[in-house]
Amino acid sequence: MSVSPAAVAASNPVATPPAPNPTATSTPTQADLLDFVRRTAADVDLIASLPLDPEGRTWVRLEGPGGSEAWLIGWPPGTGTGWHDHADSVGAFVTAAGELKENALAVRLPADGWKTLELTDGVDRERRLPAGKGRSFGRHHVHEVLNESSHQHAISVHAYYPPLPRIRRFSRSGPILRLEQVERPEDWQ
Numbered sequence: 001m002s003v004s005p006a007a008v009a010a011s012n013p014v015a016t017p018p019a020p021n022p023t024a025t026s027t028p029t030q031a032d033l034l035d036f037v038r039r040t041a042a043d044v045d046l047i048a049s050l051p052l053d054p055e056g057r058t059w060v061r062l063e064g065p066g067g068s069e070a071w072l073i074g075w076p077p078g079t080g081t082g083w084h085d086h087a088d089s090v091g092a093f094v095t096a097a098g099e100l101k102e103n104a105l106a107v108r109l110p111a112d113g114w115k116t117l118e119l120t121d122g123v124d125r126e127r128r129l130p131a132g133k134g135r136s137f138g139r140h141h142v143h144e145v146l147n148e149s150s151h152q153h154a155i156s157v158h159a160y161y162p163p164l165p166r167i168r169r170f171s172r173s174g175p176i177l178r179l180e181q182v183e184r185p186e187d188w189q
């Protein structure tokens with residue numbers, strides 16, 4: 001993927017965001033974010049309002065609970081995020097339509113000072129997330145999310161807190177992970 005969510009969202013019509021969770025009055029937890037994405041994914045009208053493009057992913061920014069960053073994302077068949085992490089943000093996402101696959105690493109990566117890493121055996125995790133299924137994750141989570149379907153669009157809802165301060169993007173060849181790019185919010189404007 002070469003275009004950031006924010007850049008694309010700016011060119012998309014903005015859907016009406018769901019009402020923030022009235023119980024989330026302070027710093028949202030992983031559970032709060034998961035609750036938000038589940039409730040949002042159940043909003044049939046909102047999900048249907050997302051513009052879909054067979055050529056690439058589409059995004060609409062939503063207002064998450066407690067100042068969190070939230071997105072509604074459409075995934076044509078065969079698209080994915082590539083490997084990345086989310087710095088100190090926690091997050092949650094749920095599939096609203098179609099099916100997504102998450103590949104994740106069960107290890108914490110060094111913060112800085114490296115260009116490539118060789119992963120050991122046994123650190124890969126994968127899970128399939130059909131419609132209605134989601135997950136939350138803690139700080140420093142490393143993953144890629146894919147729509148492996150050959151024919152079906154997927155739609156998902158994501159939320160992060162604090163709003164993403166930085167995303168590191170990686171390429172991967174077998175056990176070798178290479179740091180490719182560090183994106184900051186100013187890069188997304």
Ligand SMILES: [Fe+2]
Pocket residue numbers: 081084085086143
């Ligand atoms: Fe992610």
